Amino acid sequence: MNDLLHLVDWSRAQFALTAMYHWLFVPLTIGLSLIVAIMETIYYRTGDTAWKGITKFWMTLFGINFACGVATGLILEFEFGTNWSNYSWFVGDIFGAPLAIEGLFAFFMEATFVAVMFFGWNKVSRGFHLASTWLTVLGVTLSALWILVANAWMQSPVGMEFNPAEMRNVMTDFWAVALSPVAINKFFHTVFSAWTLAGVFVIGVSSWLLLKKRNEGAAVESVKVGSIVGLAGILLTLFTGHGSAVEVARVQPMKLAAMEGLYRGSVGQDLVGVGVLRPDGPVDEDGLAFSVDIPHGLSYLIYGKPDRFVPGIYDLIDGREITTDGDTVFTESYADKIAMGLKAQKALADYNAAAKANDEAAMATAAAEVKANFANFGYGYLPSPEAAIPPVGMSFYAFRIMVMAGGFLLLLFAVMTWWSFRRRQLLSNKIVCWIGMLSVVIVWVCSQAGWIVAEVGRQPWVIQNLMPTTAAISGIQSGSVELTFWIFAILFTCLLIAEISIMLRYISSASKKNIEQTV
Secondary structure (H helix, E strand, C coil): CHHHHHHHHHHHHHHHHHHHHHHHHHHHHHHHHHHHHHHHHHHHHHCCHHHHHHHHHHHHHHHHHHHHHHHHHHHHHHHHHHCCHHHHHHHHHHHHHHHHHHHHHHHHHHHHHHHHHHHCCCCCCHHHHHHHHHHHHHHHHHHHHHHHHHHHHHHCCCCEEEECCCCEEEECCHHHHHCCHHHHHHHHHHHHHHHHHHHHHHHHHHHHHHHCCCCHHHHHHHHHHHHHHHHHHHHHHHHHHHHHHHHHHHHCHHHHHHHHCCCCCEECCCEEEEEEECCCCCECCECEEEEEEECCHHHHHHHCCCCCEECCHHHHHHCEEECCCCCEEECCCHHHHHHHHHHHHHHHHHHHHHHHCCCHHHHHHHHHHHHHHHHHHHHHHCCCHHHHCCCHHHHHHHHHHHHHHHHHHHHHHHHHHHHHHHCHHHHHCHHHHHHHHHHHHHHHHHHHHHHHHHHHCCCCEEECCCEEHHHHCCCCCHHHHHHHHHHHHHHHHHHHHHHHHHHHHHHHHHHCCCHHHCC
16 A cells, blocks of 8 residues: 555656646747737738847747647656556546547647748748748647646546446547536636736846847837737736636535635635645634635635635535525535445446346446446545545645736736836836846746646546546556656756756847847
8 A cells, every 4th residue: 555655646746747847838839929920920011020030039939948848748648658547548538539639630730830930931921921820829729728628627527428348438528528618718728828928938038138238129029019918818817717716616616625725614705815824734624824815705706796605625525515594504425425436336346247247137237326426436446535635735825826926917017018118218127127037937936836726726636526546547666657757857857957048048149139130
């Protein structure tokens, strides 16, 4: 058992490492492709060759980042087969479909047109080149769509049915998977946050140019585009973030409770604006040592009404709810769900035994029992109801880091947009330039914090309610996973250092020339 837990911990750590490094590159690729396309559109419409030089400058930075993102993404997909083979077998028919579409359609689409985008200057017409750039944006965005559809299905499994004869889930409704509310919200929230990150990146690099008083005209024009894209991105991110919170409350209420550090909910639940968790755990079912709350804020945020009940961690474990009339009612507790999960697993074993005996009547009875209890199949693997509680501290603080950083970025974009159009001279102020550069760090922290909330908050589930991490791993030695963890850690760190170094060298060398004349 200890080796199993050791294997689970190292497998999770390796996947988290790969995913977080990959996520350093992905949002910049998505957002910067759009900014490059907008800049080339300005060049196409105006015929001003200065914009061609500006476009090529940012396009090169996009290309460097794109290559690093592909490298980490390929490793991430291979890990499903090497470290999580039970998971891959259990849901391969469903999870593999969007990934196959991403690889066969979206990835090849962006790979084809990105070649024209980089090497087609002066070889194809301006219109065809512009179309290639926008098709690259479309390809990059579609890649994100199908990957996020697969991830959303893990958070809220729909459109499938368990086949006891094959011991796996099979897809019954592709469009239910592709167009689930969780998938739609996750896709738009991710893409808009990528616009935000890329906008800050453009502002940060441009701020360095302004600080060094190099290519100031190109820098100011870049700030205009980056600020507008970033402002649209952060506003839409806030809007879709609300939608995501509503979906989390619907399909992953335990994640919401962890994000709020909420152990016992109430009617008219307050929203924690700023808070500190008790270091030794909840006292009298209160997990917060200090907090500044928005009265009835969480109830209103989730339900649009201030008098609705929001369950806490212990409420969910106990199956406790409170009606709008103040009456306490009890539904399925986590202990009940564990019992139903065990019942489904036993019925599955009975089905296999009946199949070997060629007893069709017993097979039908067992299959019906599996179907009746399958919604809680994964709970049968949990040793206790408390095992379903995600890491509260990490979820709580990561969520607040994300929200506070998002508030800062909203202010940054509003100010930068106004100044770049109305008070251009203020952009050359040293303090403003330093804020612009430091914002690059803040936006990446914000992005990583959001990913942590999404993935850590759903633990211990690989597939919500159906498969915990302990049931999803491959039957390999924990030592081999530990070894590859450190190998990947070294390789990914070297890759990140190489990308940053190449980018900095390119920015430095390009800044010594007139970017607007690099045609």
